Amino acid sequence: MQSPASTATAGAAAPEGAAGGLPQFDLTTWPGQAAWFLIFFVIVLVLMARVFVPRIGGTIAAREDKITGDVAEARRMKEEADAQAAAAQADIAQARAQAMKLAADARARAQAEISAKLAEEEAKLAQTGAAAEARSAAAREAAMAHVGEIAGDAAAAIVQKLTGQAPSRAELASAGAA
Numbered sequence: 001m002q003s004p005a006s007t008a009t010a011g012a013a014a015p016e017g018a019a020g021g022l023p024q025f026d027l028t029t030w031p032g033q034a035a036w037f038l039i040f041f042v043i044v045l046v047l048m049a050r051v052f053v054p055r056i057g058g059t060i061a062a063r064e065d066k067i068t069g070d071v072a073e074a075r076r077m078k079e080e081a082d083a084q085a086a087a088a089q090a091d092i093a094q095a096r097a098q099a100m101k102l103a104a105d106a107r108a109r110a111q112a113e114i115s116a117k118l119a120e121e122e123a124k125l126a127q128t129g130a131a132a133e134a135r136s137a138a139a140r141e142a143a144m145a146h147v148g149e150i151a152g153d154a155a156a157a158i159v160q161k162l163t164g165q166a167p168s169r170a171e172l173a174s175a176g177a178a
Contacts, residue, residue, distance in 0.1 A: 023029055152172045159167045167175075 024033075155175060156167050156172055159165075
């Protein structure tokens with residue numbers, strides 16, 4: 001069963017003067033559509049040529065100029081950084097050379113001080129050695145001076161032990177001379 005609304009639309013015919021079907025395929029409307037298409041196309045073409053393309057072109061040109069400027073600035077900064085790095089390397093080399101010179105000077109001063117102290121200590125040792133040698137010679141002389149006396153005492157002790165009598169000083173002196 002059909003509803004009353006659907007029967008009303010189904011039974012209604014196309015309005016008068018209109019052919020059935022799609023208007024795009026109706027050849028009588030094509031000249032008007034073509035005219036409106038041309039008008040719209042010309043308006044869009046003029047807007048594109050006069051407004052949008054110059055703006056886009058200007059934006060692209062401005063971007064290219066900015067990129068070119070940024071690249072040039074980066075190159076300038078790189079050259080500046082390279083120059084500063086070279087200057088820093090030169091400063092480092094100079095400081096290293098100066099430090100080496102200071103170290104060599106300090107080493108030479110220390111070596112000179114060590115040589116002076118060594119010479120001073122050797123002089124003290126030589127003086128102490130000479131004093132010890134002199135004391136040793138004095139002790140030897142003193143011992144040699146008493147050797148005759150000690151030998152006489154030993155000979156007297158031996159004679160007394162063997163003979164039972166103590167020898168006289170004259171006997172010891174005559175035995176020491178012989």
